[in-house]
Amino acid sequence: MIATTQYENVLQIKMSRYPDFPTAGWVCAHLVEGLLIDTGPAYTAGELTEFLKDKDVKIAVNTHFHEDHISANKFLQDAYNTEIFAHPLAVDKINKPAKLYPYQEEVWGYPVPSQVKPVGDCIVTKDYRFDVISTPGHDLDHICLFEKKMGWLFTGDLYVTTRPVVCRPNDDMWRTLDDLKKLRALNPRIIFPAPTHVVKEPNEKLDKLIAYLLELGNKIDELYNRGMNTAQIRQEVFGEESFIANATQQQFSSLNMVKSFLRKYEKRNG
Template sequence: MIKSIPYEDVLQTILCKYDEPMPGAVVSAYLVDGLLIDTGPAYTAEALADFMTDKKLTCVVNTHHHEDHIAANKFLQDRFGVEIFAPALAVSKINQTPELYPYQEEVWGYPVPSIVMPLRKSISTEKYHFDVIPTPGHDRDHICLFDAKNGRLFSGDLFLGIKPVASRPMEDNWQTLEDLKRIRDLNPKTIYSASGLVVSDPKPRIDKVISALEEIGNIVNKLHGQGLTPLQIMEKIFGKEAPIAERTQAQFSSENMVKCFLKRV
């Protein structure tokens, strides 16, 4: 499935393997003044390249190396000859075939390796200038792009769920809190997230996410100090494991959320 929604001169392109959007199986790419931010999963890679045929496309930025954000890179390079940029820590990972868990292969597919160049501190189009904002809580190479003049933040996978219940092992939840506070302090007018969520006046929502994560993190630290294991802490906070854990070979899990708060202990 590929579906586009215009927001003034930002074109959101919703990408999903399935005919109907499924929670956790959708990625959004954004096209603004010839800059494409993220390229989606393997199952929609050719469709995205076809979709871009009559669009202005001058360059691409990957917000990080995950397979659901990079898979159309090679198709876009071959068809349009565009330059693709990614955070420096992501470059070598995008240049090779990743190892995937079965759920990742099922939902996203294997991306074809592509040649990308290290992203600098900013990138400009004909009309706009975007600052690169490091946000390494989701993964060490994750960045956001901020159009300060217009208050537009393209947030990639920086978490915006108000009721967090699961994390993956690579995440650092205290760092995510720092990332959220950093983007809040930029005072964006609109956030465009890779999950598909587009939020105007996002500060109240960001504050709710920060509050929810801080509450969980403080409880985790308190219970850890009492000698509880991550599993015991998870059961105290959440009652039981999140259903998504079974579907993702325990990669997304509430126990991992606890462990991702304990990385700095």
């Protein structure tokens, strides 16, 4: 199912397999002047392609290789000859999509492999220029797009909430903090995240999130240096594990969050 909302010249396209899915089962793509940012999951790929038939989508960008951001690529290429770009590190992963966990298969579905080109420093449409910003915190191939004149910031999966309590095993929370500081310095006017609502007047929320993650990271550091293990730290900081952990085969968990903040010690220890 697809639902759309217009924000200035940006069309937000929300997609989900089932209309009654909770928020976590929806993901957004954004369309501006023939540029599509992310192409959504497999289950809505046909519907999205049909919806875009009179929209003249010349270019698409994948913010990263995850299956809920790339799965209409092949459909758009076949139907409209859309040129699709992604971070150089995402190109092979999109060409040969990885095996999915059962929750991913259930909620999003398998992407058809597609050939994408490495994105450059910016993407230009008739009236706008989108700077490509590397934001490797969510995954090494993650990018955000910023239209400076309009203050539009497209953040893929980097921004979800001001107080995240779960993350994926590959998230790097210290890198995410650096990414968020970089985005805050751009002074965006509106944030268009993929997983959640549009954020108007976002700087206050970015400040809150940066302060929260910094405090969280320092607390986890402190507990680790007092000799606690990751499970004990998770219990101390977050309490019982979120139900989301079991529902996603531990792909989203508070334990991942703790481990992510402590990965720097693994690196240091070799």
